[in-house]
Amino acid sequence: MARIGHASISEKGTINGTKGDGTGREVCIREFYSKPWDFAAIHPNATVREKHAKAIEAACKNDNIGYGQSDRNTLNTLAKAVGYDLSKVGKCNCDCSSLQNVAAVASGSGATYGSNGWTTSTMKSALKALGYKIVTDTTMLASAAYCVRGAIYVKASSHTMAALDNGAKCADMLKKAGITTTETAAPVSDSGSKLSTKLQSAEKLDKSIAGKYKTTTELNLRYGADSTKYASMVVMPAGTSVQCYGYYNVTNGVKWYYVVATVNGKKYTGFCSSKYLKKA
Numbered sequence: 021m022a023r024i025g026h027a028s029i030s031e032k033g034t035i036n037g038t039k040g041d042g043t044g045r046e047v048c049i050r051e052f053y054s055k056p057w058d059f060a061a062i063h064p065n066a067t068v069r070e071k072h073a074k075a076i077e078a079a080c081k082n083d084n085i086g087y088g089q090s091d092r093n094t095l096n097t098l099a100k101a102v103g104y105d106l107s108k109v110g111k112c113n114c115d116c117s118s119l120q121n122v123a124a125v126a127s128g129s130g131a132t133y134g135s136n137g138w139t140t141s142t143m144k145s146a147l148k149a150l151g152y153k154i155v156t157d158t159t160m161l162a163s164a165a166y167c168v169r170g171a172i173y174v175k176a177s178s179h180t181m182a183a184l185d186n187g188a189k190c191a192d193m194l195k196k197a198g199i200t201t202t203e204t205a206a207p208v209s210d211s212g213s214k215l216s217t218k219l220q221s222a223e224k225l226d227k228s229i230a231g232k233y234k235t236t237t238e239l240n241l242r243y244g245a246d247s248t249k250y251a252s253m254v255v256m257p258a259g260t261s262v263q264c265y266g267y268y269n270v271t272n273g274v275k276w277y278y279v280v281a282t283v284n285g286k287k288y289t290g291f292c293s294s295k296y297l298k299k300a
Contacts, residue, residue, distance in 0.1 A: 026181035069170025088113030153197035220244030222267035245276030
C-alpha cells in the first residue's frame with residue numbers, strides 16, 4: 021500500500037478542537053484508501069509534486085498543527101510567517117482542504133491562499149487553473165498501485181488528501197494525465213530519502229496465527245513493520261498467497277506478520293499488515 025497525508029479530525033472526534041495535534045492522528049500519515057475519490061490532480065512538474073509531498077510530510081510530523089474547521093486558516097497565517105516551512109509552524113489548526121492549499125503554495129505551483137483558502141468544492145477549478153492535470157479514471161483512483169507522489173486526491177464536499185508514495189503503476193497514472201516521466205515506484209521517506217531496506221527482526225511469536233493467508237487487496241511486502249520507515253520489497257497483487265510461521269511485530273496496535281510470498285516467480289520474505297490478510 022502507498023502512504024497518504026491528510027488533515028482528518030480533531031482530538032475530540034469532531035470538526036473543531038484546540039490548536040495543535042493532541043492525538044497524533046489529527047494531521048497524519050496513513051495508508052492509501054478509497055473514499056471513493058472524484059479525481060486526482062497531478063502537477064506536470066515533478067519538482068512541484070515532490071515539494072508538495074514534503075510539505076504534507078512536514079505538516080504531519082509537526083504536532084503543532086491540528087484539525088479545526090472554524091480556525092482552518094490559522095495554519096496559513098503561521099506558515100506565511102516562516103516562509104511556508106511547515107516544520108517550523110507553531111500552534112494552529114487546519115482542515116483537509118486548507119492543508120492542501122498551504123502545501124500547494126509551499127510547492128511553488130503558483131497557488132495562492134485566499135481569505136478562506138480552498139474547499140473541496142472549489143479545488144477542481146482552482147487546480148485546473150494552475151495547470152494541474154485532472155484524472156477521473158475510477159479504477160486508478162481506487163487503487164494504491166496508481167498513486168503518484170505529490171498528487172492531490174479530492175472528493176467534493178467531503179475530503180482531500182495527498183499521495184506520499186509512487187505506486188507500482190504510477191507511470192500509468194502519469195500517462196493517463198498526459199505527463200511524460202521516468203518516475204518509478206521507489207518509496208520515499210518523510211525526509212526525502214529512501215526508506216530503510218534493512219530487514220527488521222521479528223520480535224513476537226504466536227503459533228496460533230501460523231498458516232497460509234491471501235491478500236485482500238494490493239499490498240506492500242516491506243522490510244519492516246512500519247510503512248513510514250521501511251521500504252517495500254514488492255507490491256503483492258490481491259489474492260497473493262503468503263505463509264506465516266507465527267512471527268510478527270506490532271506497530272500502532274496493528275500486527276504485521278512476517279511472511280514468505282512468491283510474486284512473479286520470485287520468493288520474498290518480509291512484513292505485511294495483517295489488516296489486509298485473510299486465512300486461506
